[in-house]
Amino acid sequence: MKSTTLSCLARERVLGREPRASEVTAQEVWAARRRSLEALGALATLGTAPLRTVAALRAAPSGAPGALGTAPPGVAGVAAGLTAGLTAGLGANGVSAASLRAPPGTGLARLEAAPSASSTIEKPTAHQDVTTYNNFYEFGTDKEDPALYAKSLRTRPWSVRVEGEVARPQTFDIEQLLKLAPLEERIYRMRCVEGWSMVIPWIGYPLSEVLRRVEPRSQAKFVEFVTLADRQQMPGLRSSVIQWPYTEGLRIDEAMHPLTLMCVGLYGEVLANQNGAPVRLVVPWKYGFKSAKSLVSIRLVEKQPLTSWMRSAPQEYGFFSNVNPEVAHPRWSQATERRIGEDGLLSRKRKTLMFNGYAEQVATLYAGMDLRKFY
């Protein structure tokens, strides 16, 4: 039954027909099923010989995340098959449509996006997990809070002011930003500073597309990103976890890097509020907090901006915050991570990769720098 559905999907891809929504809902189904199986496995193990099971699981590691273009890890099951099938179908005929779709019922507008060579071929994290396990402190500090409370965020009207050391400062309306450059689907690894990771099919275009339109001056050495801070819409602002508005920053060469994404969607739709709607930054080789959400302002500046986390805990968070397994957070190691929805309770945590696996593309940006000092 399953294999028939899969081959149908593959054929439809080649013929250029969109798969019916009902055929793609498998996402949610397998996410739930996988969780139950994991749970059952864990319980069975608890009742028998835990140590021996752990040893057995270790003997068969789930596969380290590959760098761009390497073979997929040892994946099995319907989930991987479906993903691989869709990706292969796309590669074959180059249909310009996002390969991964959210399940029906999100109520969010669809976005068409072309596949990108920068995408990883690792298994994407389930849509359910990507949209319910979030850090977005403007809506609360618990992982469930953003999905629960971000409904109050109004994403229309919305505009982003791009200014500072530029020849042509501009205010872009969100509708303008959605059409500014061809949309691409970029399936990136996302590594949170807290030690977990996901694989997310973002939709957007390089941030450089925006920056070059405002014509940066030579004094523009850094870029500052500012998130909306509106008490009416964001209940989390009542707490003083960090100083609002949330502010992040990149060096200009990092901001202009082709991997740095101006992101407007994920899983074939516009961004859900809890994921940073309507427009956010995605910098895949840095810890997740660098990718500021719900942007209202982008400022090109001469001096290195003071980010929210540097202000709040300078001894813990530096300006660069590149994913680096060798530099521990002062309160925990960064050597390993748990892939959400994939690494079971009993599987060994996977090794974190230098620059989150994007070293080939970005290591030259930091040539000669002491990454222990510039963490």
Added chain:
Amino acid sequence: MPVTAGTVIVALALLPLARWVVLGYTGAWGPNPAEFLARSSGTWTLAFLALTLTMSPLHRLSGWTQPIAWRRTLGLACFFYACLHALCWAWFDQGFEAATMLADLATRPFIALGMLAFAILCAMALTSSRNAKRKLGKRWKTLHRGIYGVALLVVLHYLWHKAGKNDFSEAGPWSVLLLVLLGFRLLPAAWMRRIRGAG
């Protein structure tokens, strides 16, 4: 078998465990099951610690003797969830790797504090039988006053853990509750009698 207060407490103490099993079967451990189990087991350790610490003031305020009899079972329930909490760390977070665990204890003070509290709880659990009480004599009471140290360590453990996010919305109230329960011990016995008399 007659249903005693003791069996009722044991049954109630196992409810959180039963809840995890049900949630596990329905796939409701959330996107990060390791985190869910670690946090939930920590919360239930706190809950049973608070209940244990409530028994002595309850006895002194009401004059009832039963709370003193329930105290041991509640303390053992606290120990049970503390074991699961420590197991979550050692197993899911550290993969039972001795070197990693030692390094973690050295680099994360809140982990070290939690482990110290757990060590004291272990000593108390091991000496919780009537036999041990008889054998240890006076020293038993000294050892079991360790519960106050456990409460203080646990408060620090929880607050320190949450300090990274400056989020004390849950750790704060729990800490206040435990400190209030500890505070009862500082009240002079005469006050207690007066409160009881007035009641």
